[in-house]
Amino acid sequence: MINRLPLEGTRVLDLSWIIAGPTSTRCLAIMGADVIKLGSARRPDPSTGSPPFQVYNQSKSYAALNISRPEGLEMAMSLVALSDIVVENFAAGVVERLGLGYEAIREVNPNVIMISSSGTGHSGPDKDYVAYGSLLQHYTGWNTVSGYPGQEPIKGGLWADPWVGMELTMVAVAALNHRVVTGEGQYIDFSMAEALSASIPEAILHYQMNGAVKEPMGNDDDWNSPHGMYHCKGSDSWVAIAVTTNQEWKALCCAIGKPELASKPGFDNAEVRRDHRDEIDAAISQWTSQHDDYDAAEILQNAGIPAGPSLDVSRVYNDPHLRSSGYLYQVKTNDGEIRDLPSLPWRFEGQSGPRIAAAPDLAQDNDRIYRELLGLSESEIAQLVEDQIIY
Amino acid sequence: MGADVIKIEPPEGDESRHMGPFPSDGPHPEKSGLFLALNINKKGVTLDLTTEEGASAFRKLAKTADIVVDNLPLGHLNNLGFGYDTLRENTPGIIVTSITPFGNRGVNMNWKATDLTLFHMSSNASGLLGPVEDPDTEPPIRAGGHQSEFVAGMAATTASLIALFQKRMTGNGSHVDVSEYEAMVNQTIAGLANSAYGRPAPTRSLKEVRETYISGMAGAIGGVLPTNDGYVAISPREDAQWERWLGVMGNPEWATDERFVTRKGRQTHTEALWELLSQWSRQHSKHDIARRGQDKRIPCFAVNTISDLLANEHLAVREFFQEIDHPVAGRLKYPGPPYRFSNTPFPLDARPAPLLGEHNQEILEGLDS
Numbered sequence: 001m002i003n004r005l006p007l008e009g010t011r012v013l014d015l016s017w018i019i020a021g022p023t024s025t026r027c028l029a030i031m032g033a034d035v036i037k038l039g040s041a042r043r044p045d046p047s048t049g050s051p052p053f054q055v056y057n058q059s060k061s062y063a064a065l066n067i068s069r070p071e072g073l074e075m076a077m078s079l080v081a082l083s084d085i086v087v088e089n090f091a092a093g094v095v096e097r098l099g100l101g102y103e104a105i106r107e108v109n110p111n112v113i114m115i116s117s118s119g120t121g122h123s124g125p126d127k128d129y130v131a132y133g134s135l136l137q138h139y140t141g142w143n144t145v146s147g148y149p150g151q152e153p154i155k156g157g158l159w160a161d162p163w164v165g166m167e168l169t170m171v172a173v174a175a176l177n178h179r180v181v182t183g184e185g186q187y188i189d190f191s192m193a194e195a196l197s198a199s200i201p202e203a204i205l206h207y208q209m210n211g212a213v214k215e216p217m218g219n220d221d222d223w224n225s226p227h228g229m230y231h232c233k234g235s236d237s238w239v240a241i242a243v244t245t246n247q248e249w250k251a252l253c254c255a256i257g258k259p260e261l262a263s264k265p266g267f268d269n270a271e272v273r274r275d276h277r278d279e280i281d282a283a284i285s286q287w288t289s290q291h292d293d294y295d296a297a298e299i300l301q302n303a304g305i306p307a308g309p310s311l312d313v314s315r316v317y318n319d320p321h322l323r324s325s326g327y328l329y330q331v332k333t334n335d336g337e338i339r340d341l342p343s344l345p346w347r348f349e350g351q352s353g354p355r356i357a358a359a360p361d362l363a364q365d366n367d368r369i370y371r372e373l374l375g376l377s378e379s380e381i382a383q384l385v386e387d388q389i390i391y
Numbered sequence: 392m393g394a395d396v397i398k399i400e401p402p403e404g405d406e407s408r409h410m411g412p413f414p415s416d417g418p419h420p421e422k423s424g425l426f427l428a429l430n431i432n433k434k435g436v437t438l439d440l441t442t443e444e445g446a447s448a449f450r451k452l453a454k455t456a457d458i459v460v461d462n463l464p465l466g467h468l469n470n471l472g473f474g475y476d477t478l479r480e481n482t483p484g485i486i487v488t489s490i491t492p493f494g495n496r497g498v499n500m501n502w503k504a505t506d507l508t509l510f511h512m513s514s515n516a517s518g519l520l521g522p523v524e525d526p527d528t529e530p531p532i533r534a535g536g537h538q539s540e541f542v543a544g545m546a547a548t549t550a551s552l553i554a555l556f557q558k559r560m561t562g563n564g565s566h567v568d569v570s571e572y573e574a575m576v577n578q579t580i581a582g583l584a585n586s587a588y589g590r591p592a593p594t595r596s597l598k599e600v601r602e603t604y605i606s607g608m609a610g611a612i613g614g615v616l617p618t619n620d621g622y623v624a625i626s627p628r629e630d631a632q633w634e635r636w637l638g639v640m641g642n643p644e645w646a647t648d649e650r651f652v653t654r655k656g657r658q659t660h661t662e663a664l665w666e667l668l669s670q671w672s673r674q675h676s677k678h679d680i681a682r683r684g685q686d687k688r689i690p691c692f693a694v695n696t697i698s699d700l701l702a703n704e705h706l707a708v709r710e711f712f713q714e715i716d717h718p719v720a721g722r723l724k725y726p727g728p729p730y731r732f733s734n735t736p737f738p739l740d741a742r743p744a745p746l747l748g749e750h751n752q753e754i755l756e757g758l759d760s
Contacts, residue, residue: 145535155521194729205424313582325497
C-alpha cells in the first residue's frame, strides 16, 4: 500500500480561470499536487458563486492577489519561484502584459514548467481571436461531424472545455516526467481549437481519401446494424442499442421475443440488416416501448448486448453505478452541506484514494500562502490587505 | 511524445483496421483512416496470446516495458495469465493501465458498451442537438467519430503518465483502472455540480424553453447564423460586445427596439432577434463576418467544414497538420498534437502507422530467450 498520492510534493501555481484551465488543475490537485489558485476580487473568476465552481476548483488552495500592482506581481513571482508548474488560460498575450510571461518567470525559476492554453494558440494569424469553447466547436469542424445531413449545425454542448482540461493535465504530467529525467522545464503553447480538430481524424482523412466531406449520420454507424435509439415507455425516453456481432444480433432477436428474425436469410449480415432496417427497427421499438429505458438496457445487457439508456445529467448523477464504483464522492462543501461530488475516472489499485476536498473561497488560504510559504509577518499581511494588494 | 510504443495486434489485425474511413469506401486493412491516425509513430507486432509461443513473447516484451496498456474486456488479460500480479512478478515496478467500459467495480461493471451507448448514458447526448420541437420523435444524438473512446484514451494517457511520474519518484509501479463511462461522465462535471446543488437538468423541449423564458442556446452562449456560403457562430453576450456587434452590422434601425436593448431582453426575445440577425447575415460570407467581428473583439467564428480546416491559414502557419507517407495508403495529412513544447519539439520521429506485423522480425527476433 502506497500512502502517498502520486503528485504529492508537486506545487502548481494556478493563474487559470473559467473552465478548461481550472479543470486541469483540479485533476492535478485531486492526484496530490499542492495547487495554489490566485485570484482577485478586482476581477473574480467568472464561475465564482456557481455550483460548477465547486467542482472546477476542488481540492485547491485559493489566495487573493492583485497582480496588476507591482507589489502583487512581485509576490506572484515569489510564488513562481516555489512552484513546479504554472498554468494560465488567458487570451494570447495577456499574461505577458501582466509581467508573468515565460521569459519573465524563468528568470526566477529556470526549470519551471509553464502551460499556456488559449482558444487558437499563441502563434499564427488568428492567435488574438476572442474565443469561447462553444464557438471553437464550430471553428474546428468538431460540430460538423455530428447531426443530420442538410440541417443547421448542431448547437453543441460544453464539450470543448472538459476535453481540453484533461489534455492539459496530460501535458502537464508529461512535462513533469521530462523534468524528472532531464532537469529541464519548458513552455507549452496549447491550442484549444487544435485539441478539437485532433479529435476528428476520421473526418479529416475521409475528406482527403475521397475528396468529399462525409455527411454526419446522427446515431447511425457505418458498419454496425441495428445501431441507434429506440423509444421506451414514457416521454422522451430512449435506449441506445448497438449490435456489433452476429452473436449479439441473435441474442437481441431472442431478447425482444422475435427469434424468427435471426433466421431470416441474409440477416446474419449487418449490411443486409441495414437494408431491412425499417422492419427490424419496428420490431425492436415494439419491444422497447413496453419497457422503461433503464429496464430495457438491463434486460439487453443481461443477454450480452451493448445497450444503455439515454440519460440527462440529473439521472447520471443518480446512477447507482457511479456511487458503487466510487466516482461520486461525499464531500462537505463550504456551505456546510454534505454533497456527492465527482472524482476522477480512474483508480490506482491498492493506493490511497484521491484527495477530494471542497472548493475554496477566494482568500481562504491567504494565511498559509503568505505567512507559511512566503514568510510574511501578520502585520505585513495586514498592510498588504489594506493597500488592496492582497485583494 | 516520444515513448517507444510497441503495438501488439492479434494475427488477423486490430479491429480498427476494418473500420473506415477508406478510399472509395473500400475496406482494406492497411488503409483505414482511423487505424492510420491512431497508430502514428508506433511499432507493430502480431502475437497470438492464446498460444505458448505468443504468450512467451509477450512475457519477454512486458519485461522490457514501463507501461502495459490494454482495453480488452474486463478480466480478459487476467484469464490469459497476464494479470497485474503476474506481470508485476515478472517485471517489478511495471505499470498496467486497464481501460474497460465501466471499470472493474460498481454495479454495472460487466456491462458492454460502444461509443453510442457511452455517449448517451453519460448525458453527453442530451444537450448536443440543443432543444428540439418534439423530444419524442427527435432522439438525443451522439457526436460523430469515436469521441467516447478518445475521451477514455485521453484519461488513460493522463493516468498512465501520473503513474509513470510516481514510478520515477518512488520506484513503485501500479495498476491503473480506467472507466470509459466515468471518463465520459467527467465531461459533464458542470452538470453534475448543478445536480449536486439540486438544480434540474436542462430541458430538451423547445416548447418548455419558450414557455419558461429560459434562454435558449442563442441567448445564453451564442448561436449560429446562416450566411451566403454556410454558417457563422457568434456570441456577443456582454452589453459592450453587443454594442460593437451592432457596429459590425452597420447599426440597424431595429437595434433601438426596447426588446433588444438589454441582455435580458435579448435572451427573452431570442427568436425574433435571431430572425433579424439572419436577414443581415445571409447577405455576407462566413469568413467575412468572422473577420469583421473579431476585428471588433467579438467572439465569432466561421463554421468551418473539413475542407475549410485543411485550407486554414492559421493552422498552416502553426504546422498543425503533419504530412506523412505510408507505403500502402500514400501521403496524407494527419492532425498533429494541439501543443508545442519549447524544449522537446514534435514530431520527434514522424513515422506512419505500422503495417500488420511490420516489426515482427526487428522486435520479436531480438528478444532474449
